[in-house]
Amino acid sequence: MTTKQLQEEILTLKKKNDVVILAHYYQPIEIQEIADFLGDSLGLSRTAKEKVNSEYIIFAGVDFMAETASILNPNKHVLIPNPESCCPMAAFLTPEMVRQFKEIHPSLPTIVYVNSTAAVKAEADICCTSANAVKIVEKISHEFDVNSVLFGPDANLADYAEQISKIKTIKMPDEGHCYVHSQITIEDIKAVKEKYPKAKLIVHPECIRQVRDLSDYVGSTTRMYNYVKENSAKINEFIIGTEVGLLERLIQDFPDKNFNLAKEKLVCYNMKKHNLELIKYLLENLDDKAFEVKVPPEIANKAIKPIEKMLEFS
Ligand code: SF4
Incomplete structure (x- = not known):
């Protein structure tokens, strides 16, 4: 068939x-x-x-x-x-770990990325996604009247939220990451930019800070899609720093544009x-x-x- x-x-x-x-x-x-x-x-x-x-x-x-x-x-x-x-990222954080962080920092709100188990979410004050992480960090820290929050399990997304909001994120744990996005290195970006010098580089906030800092735009998958949609009249070429599925969607929906992956094999096998x-x-x-x-x-x-x-x- x-x-x-x-x-x-x-x-x-x-x-x-x-x-x-x-x-x-x-x-x-x-x-x-x-x-x-x-x-x-x-x-x-x-x-x-x-x-x-x-x-x-x-x-x-x-x-x-x-x-x-x-x-x-x-x-x-x-x-x-x-x-x-x-999602292997979810395995970086257990409910016991969240409880330990809360014991050490009892006055701080606990933000848990949706990429976590239900048992971990059950320990949180609020969840977030890559699309709303900055806004959630700002709002919940305001509600608790604090300048720091507990954030897990993605340390790169926590760092991105901290970079934009200027509110400290205590990472639960420091090494939590997505193996798809965190594999993109500065060397990959330099090489792909050299190959496609006119292309706009758009990346996901789960990428490491040095990669995000080299990009033209940082956003969740929907925001990356919308960035292409909103700029397609004036930009012809894009470098995509996320999982290959978004690249396939973009190629279908914007057939007259050129899309390149930030590095080969950005595949989430899960x-x-x-x-x-x-x-x-x-x-x-x-x-x-x-x-x-x-x-x-x-x-x-x-x-x-x-x-x-x-x-x-x-
Ligand atoms: S791309 Fe895959 S491994 Fe990475 S956060 Fe999403 S589901 Fe998890």
């Missing part, structure tokens, strides 16, 4: 069973093409809460995203095509664990519990508070 035939079957099954498919920008392009909603973590969290009326949601993203959708929709069935699709066959299987077996994402109520009831506070604040 060709990709096109498989996609058509999925669209028919999706409609017949009234299922909504949410997909992250880092998904393989053939999955992006059959999604009802495409977005980054913040956009998909909002969509999961505000726009989904179907009983079943198929979430093509990593596990923490599906968990968040499930927490926000406790009466719906959230299914993940491959339950092994997880995001690529889903495929069309698995999605078709799910649509034919909606009640297969092996694919349903459920968060224990005692954790979900706590984790929903920082997620909802983030949605209110952003």
Whole structure:
């Protein structure tokens, strides 16, 4: 069966069973093409809460995203095509570690990036995404009347929020990072800029500070997409410093522009664990519990508070 035939079957099954498919920008392009909603973590969290009326949601993203959708929709069935699709960054921070940081800094607010487990979110005052991290740091520090915050697990995003807001972020832990974005080095940037001297360099805030400082624009995946959209009339060439899935989306949506990746192989292998066959299987077996994402109520009831506070604040 060709990709096109498989996609058509999925669209028919999706409609017949009234299922909504949410997909992250880092998904393989053939999955992006059959999604009802495409977005980054913040956009998909909002969509999961505000726009989904179907009983079943198929979430093509990593596990923490599906968990968040499930927490926000406790009466719906959230299914993940491959339950092994997880975010290694989330493993940098455990609930015990958060409790230890809180014990050392009892007066500081705790901000947890959505790229974390539900149990870690349950320990936080508020969540954030790469799209709203600066705003969340500013607002929560104002609410607590402090000049420092606890922030985890991504030390690079924490550093970015600190750089822009001028509010100190205590990293939980110092070494938390995304292996996709943090692998981009200054040498990579110098080489790619030399190759494409007229291109605008746009990067994700999970990149290291030295890389961010060399870029023309820093933003979440949706903001990077919007930057291209807003500037496409006057700029012809872009260097993209994030996962290859966004590059594929941009090439499809802006076919007359030139896009280059900041370095080869910027691939999140965890995001690529889903495929069309698995999605078709799910649509034919909606009640297969092996694919349903459920968060224990005692954790979900706590984790929903920082997620909802983030949605209110952003
Ligand atoms: S790109 Fe990085 S942060 Fe995003 S899911 Fe993959 S490993 Fe996690």
